[in-house]
Amino acid sequence: MNALIALITIVASIIFYLVLAYVIMSWLVGFNVINLQNQFVRQIYYGINNVVEPMLAPIRRILPTAGGIDFSPLVLLIGVEVLRIFLLRDVVPALG
Numbered sequence: 523m524n525a526l527i528a529l530i531t532i533v534a535s536i537i538f539y540l541v542l543a544y545v546i547m548s549w550l551v552g553f554n555v556i557n558l559q560n561q562f563v564r565q566i567y568y569g570i571n572n573v574v575e576p577m578l579a580p581i582r583r584i585l586p587t588a589g590g591i592d593f594s595p596l597v598l599l600i601g602v603e604v605l606r607i608f609l610l611r612d613v614v615p616a617l618g
Contacts, residue, residue, distance in 0.1 A: 527609050534606045537577070538599060544574040545595050 547567050550556045558564045574595075581594040 531606055531609050534602050534609075538602045538606075540570055541574055541577075541595050541598055541602070544570050 547556075547570060551558060551567065556563050558567060577598055578594045581597050582592070585594055585597060587593075
């Protein structure tokens with residue numbers, strides 16, 4: 523059971539960092555620091571986008587944008603972190 527919890531925790535960590543990379547890259551593209559004309563940047567951006575977007579779509583249906591600001595990545599990051607804390611609480615009793 524601990525191996526399953528450890529696997530889910532690792533996947534949650536990967537999702538957390540992918541969402542963080544998605545947010546940072548979307549800001550860099552939005553502020554024209556990096557552009558999508560570069561093939562390498564475009565492949566990375568669309569690769570991360572294809573992984574993260576299916577997780578953000580259900581949140582966006584429930585949570586509308588507020589003044590043009592999309593809070594769905596923040597909700598996903600908080601949800602992933604709560605999941606990690608909940609799972610680690612069962613593995614490491616000192617955290618709970």
